[in-house]
Amino acid sequence: MWPVFWTVVRTYAPYVTFPVAFVVGAVGYHLEWFIRGKDPQPMEEEKSISERREDRKLDELLGKDHTQVVSLKDKLEFAPKAVLNRNRPEKN
Template sequence: MWPVIMGFARTYAVYITWPVAAVVGVIGYNFETIVRKDKNTPWKTKSIQEERDERKLKDLEETKDVTEVDSLKAKTFVPKTILGRNG
């Protein structure tokens, strides 16, 4: 009997799982709309790229002068131990 059931399930797996997935999706969608506090999804007025560009410009304005760099002889950019390296 089990081989017949497994053969049927293997043959018609798409026809069995698709309606189950659709029902679970509809229930989840409706549950999320009930649980969600604000009913309207807030849309961004600026794109992610514009926000990133503004943030980078703000960071550049707040930082010190980029022409003043540390001495290369001091080697402050080299980690003191092998554990501090990145790769």
């Protein structure tokens, strides 16, 4: 008898599990809204990461004096040496 029962359960499992899952989901959904309350407060939209980054960059730019820049000669001193020149002796 048990093999016949398990064969029937295996064959008709989708027809049994879908209504059960539907009922459990509907009960859980309504129970959650009952616990939370009927009138949810509208959420304020959050800024995306890219919008927050742009705002942060704009704030940084506002605090800088754009007339004071580093000369190109000073920048070249800190430039990394070329990879091919690493093993060559330095000229003094």
